[in-house]
Amino acid sequence: MGGGRITIEDVAAAAGVSRQTVTRAMNGMPEISRRTRELVLRTAAELGYRPSRFASNLAARRKTRSIGLVLGSLRNPYYTELAAELLDVVAPRGWHVLMASHEQGDGVELVAALSGQADAIVGYLPGDEAALVAAARGAPLVQMETPATVPGMHAVVLDFDSAIEALLDELRHRGARRFGLIEFAGPPASAGTGRYRPTHRRRAYERFAGPDSAAAVVVAEESIRGGADGLVRLRAAHPEVDTVLVFNDLMAMGAMQQAQLDGIAVPDDLRVVGVDGLSLGAVMTPPLSTLSIDRHALAAEAADIVGTLLDGAEPPPHPSIVRTVTPRPLWRRSA
Amino acid sequence: MGGGRITIEDVAAAAGVSRQTVTRAMNGMPEISRRTRELVLRTAAELGYRPSRFASNLAARRKTRSIGLVLGSLRNPYYTELAAELLDVVAPRGWHVLMASHEQGDGVELVAALSGQADAIVGYLPGDEAALVAAARGAPLVQMETPATVPGMHAVVLDFDSAIEALLDELRHRGARRFGLIEFAGPPASAGTGRYRPTHRRRAYERFAGPDSAAAVVVAEESIRGGADGLVRLRAAHPEVDTVLVFNDLMAMGAMQQAQLDGIAVPDDLRVVGVDGLSLGAVMTPPLSTLSIDRHALAAEAADIVGTLLDGAEPPPHPSIVRTVTPRPLWRRSA
C-alpha cells in the first residue's frame, strides 16, 4: 500500500475478495456470482482502479500487435488516405496503428518514441538510417518511398523514374514545351538546418524534362499556400514555362488557385500536374491531373513486409526486403 | 528453450552472458564494454530477438500513456485534421495516439479492441453508452460532439443550436428564402440496421430554418459522391430551395461540384454552406462558406479531460466532465 499505483490487490482487499475474483469481475468471466461482480466493480470504480495494460498483456500472453506509422503531416490528405488504407489492411488481423508525424519531431525522435509502444514502424522515416535502426530497438523498420540501405530496414519504393518519364512524354504530346517544377523543401525538422536534399521526384524530373528545364525549379513548403507561393516565384523567374509539375496534389491545388487568382487559364495558358492522386483533386475547377500513387498497394506491401518479419521464421531474412509500387498518370482536365 | 517466444534469457545463454548484460546492450546503457555490447547485439540480431514491450514497460514502471482516437473516417479531412490537432496537443506530453475509424467496426467493437492498448479513448463513439463503458474496461471515455449520459463517459459537446440559429439568420439577411438540408445517413455500421437517427445538426436546422423547411431534407452518405447525389435528390424533390446547408464540408464540396455540372450558379442560383471549416474549402470555386468547428479547441479540451482523469486524484470525479465548443460561421463566397 502507500506507494504509487493502485493495483488489483488493493481492490481485492477493499472488496474482501481475492485477486482472481477481481480479474473475473473486470473481464466479464463467467465463474462469478452476480452479487460479487457488482460489489467488485463498484469498489473498483470508487478506488479509481485501472488495470495496467502492460501487466495484463504480459500475463495473458497476448499476441496483439501494434504498428507505428510515421507520416509527413496529418493535414495532407495523401498521408491520411495512406493511413486509412493501412488501417483497412491491418485492422482485420487485429493489429493497431499508432500515428506520428514529422511535425512532432525528426525521424529518430519519432522512432525512439514509438519503439516502446509499437512492434514495428513503417512510413516516411527521414534521417540517418543507422540511427533510425538503433532507435528502433530491434523493431523492424519499413521505409516508404525511399530505398533501404542498412540491415534492419526494409522498404516499399516508388518507381518515379519510369512514371515521370512516361508522364512527361505524354505532356509533350499534349503540347507542353517548357516544363517547370515546384519542389518540396523537406520535412520541417530539416528546415532549420538548411539541409535541403533533392527528392526522387526532382531527380527524375531533371533527368527527363529536357536540359533547359532543369533550372526551372522552385522549392516550396508542403502546403496549399506553399504551392501558391511556389507558382508565383516560378513564373517570376521563368515566364516561359507552360507546364508545371508540382511535388504533390496539395501544393498543386494551391498553385491552381493562385493561377486562377492571377487570371492564368488552366490548362490553356498553363498546364498543372500534381502527384498523389487525391480524390479531392477531382472537385477542383478544372479537375487536377496527377501522377497517382496507389496508396492501397503501398500500405498493403508495407503491412505484408511487417507480417513476414514479425510472424515469420525465427531468424529474420538478412537482406532487406524491398517491394516496388509504380505511380500511374491520372488525366483529368488541368493538363 | 523450445517453447514459443525467444526471450532475453535465450540471448544471454547464446552470448554467454547474463540477462542484465543483454539489457544493457539493447538499451545503450553505459556499464558495458564495447566488445560485449557488439557481441550481444549481434547474437540478438541472429536470433531475431525482439524484447517484449509489455514486459519492458511493466518492469520499467514506465508512465507512457497512449490514448485511442475513434474517428468517422480517415478519408474525411475533418477527422484527420482533428487527429492532427490531438497529436499536436498530446505529443509534447509524451503521449501516443492510436487510431481507429468507424469503417472498421461499430463503436463497441472499436472500444473493446482499443481498450487493451490505450489508457483512455476519445472521439466519435457511436452505440449504446453503457455498452461502450463496459467495453472500455475502466478506461475513461471522452465522447466528442455527443453529450455523455452515463458515469465513466465524458464529453466535449458542440453547441450547434446557437451556431445554426445565427447562421440561418445571416443567410436570410443575405437573401435566403427556402432552406434545404443534406443530412448524414449515419455511420456505416448502422447502415444495415436501418437505424437512422437524426443528427444534432438536423434537429437544430429543423428548429430554426422555418416550418416549411423541415421537409426539405435528404439523407446521404458521408462522402463527396454522397453530397453530389444528395443535391440531385434534394433539387428533384424541392426545386424551390435556394439555400442548402450540408452536413459537412466534404459532402458540400460534392454538392458544389454537382451544381457546377448541372449549370447551377453558386451562389447566385443556389447558396451552399457546409459544416467543418476545412481549409480545402477555400480552394474550391467559389470558395465554400462553412460553419467552422474549432478542431484545436475540441482536441485540446478532450486531451485536458483525459489528463485530469488519468493523472488526477485517485478517486475520479463521479459526475461526467463536460466541455463545450461553439462552431462559428466562416463566410467565403458560396453563400
Add this chain to the structure above:
DNA sequence: AGCGTCGCCGTGAACGTTCACGGACCTCGG
C-alpha cells in the same frame, strides 16, 4: 449415507523485463 456434479472462489506460479545491489577484476598511488 455415499458419490458425482456444479457454482463459486482462492493460491502458487508463471509472463519477460528492469532495478538495486553486490562482487570480481584491474589500475594506481602511497
Add this chain to the structure above:
DNA sequence: CCGAGGTCCGTGAACGTTCACGGCGACGCT
C-alpha cells in the same frame, strides 16, 4: 603490499496481471 577507486558484469527481487489447479459448500441422485 595494501587500500581506494573504477570498470564491467551477475543475482535476487520486484512490476501487476492472468493461468492452472484445487478447495469447499450445496445439491441431486441412487
